[in-house]
Amino acid sequence: MAGTSSSISHGWRSILAGRELLMKNLGWIVGDGQCINVWDDPWLSLSKQERPMGPPTEASATLSVSDLLLPGTSEWDVESIRLVLPEYETKIRSITLSITRTPDKLVWLGTKDGIYTAKSEYYAVSVELENGNPQDADFDWKKNVWNLDCAPKVKHFAWKLLKRAIPVGERLQERHLDVDPKCKRCEHNESILHLLFHCQYAQEVWQLAPFTTEMEYRGIIDLMSSWPSICAQKCLPPSGVTSGALFPWILWSIWKSRNRFVFEGVFISPKETLSTAIKLAREWCSDSKADPTRPSARINKQMAQGETSVTAVRSDAAWMASSNLAGLGWTILSESGHEYKKRAEYKKRAEFIPSPLVAEGLAMREAIQSYRRSDLQDIRLESDSAQLIQCVNSRTVVTEFHNIVSDILAFASDFRSVSFLWIPREKNMAADSLAKMALNALDNVLVVDAINVPN
């Protein structure tokens, strides 16, 4: 038995005292619904504990919330809901599900963590690029980054790594964001070097990598000075990848696996992470040989000169409290120099929307989702909702729209660069009127309109 005088047992006493209170204030954010029993677990509300009133029938007693979803989708199965819990239909359909199927999440119901109220502050996110690193001057960016034989998005990622502009736990904490700086796989602080080289997970990936030399990755203490020698590693012939081409893809793949783990709870084994890197590197090598007109050279030049063309996506929502209906609107603008050109606009109507904040989030999610399979690489998502922008930038959990923010961040990883920016309402009038139009449409069907504005 542990003594009672130590500070540890004092800590335990507080935890035990708080435990009962905690149990009364925990509730579930529905993700894929697999962990939540329909009758036993509180999942109907995020403001207080609420479970369906029983009693269940013998057949429905063991149902989990996932049984109320259409198989293989993230949509409610209205028929099942009407069959099992008809009196809760509106309540259940007002729970916004995650498109990327986040796992179920147990949360504290007492508070809406991270709610942001100041209206006037201006948030420019993306990544803070640090200047003034004395090594920068000697580092050959062209040779070490822009001329690497890999996809532009991977070069861009390498560049951000070397600029220490990747949002790992330690970097976010340095920027005074209230996040856990720890690695999600072990107890160390998550620095860029830890994540990519020092963590046990990363080491397992590197040990499997088909290089002719064995490098001591734990010995890397400064990425910029070690970079050229890491780049110089030769690949064993059977990998089918030219030397120097694989290493950046491995870094990229470790980062992607980390994000799936952190944001979606999906564990990808070191072996899988490495095979993904090899597969992507191989595809890239054979594609660029097959297609010499590939625009990579042009893009590199643009990036080196800092002239990337950014597409601005402005979204807005209109919400009606009496009916819980929302209109969502978004416009696509391409930016060249200081001019904006409207490319397209969309509107859509949505039902069972519990709050204006959820509506704002949905508008942004629709907007980014519709472009994730396009050839756009650099986008900036703009909204006049300070709270939404604050949440996506800081990755703060607001229980009310945890799923939506998780989806937006998951979709964001498909682009080379994404930033989120607050804009004043006056700049968002076009999206605002689209949202109002969608809301005011008289028919009850979903309206999806695309008006392509000619150049």
Ligand SMILES: [Zn+2]
């Ligand atoms: Zn770790």
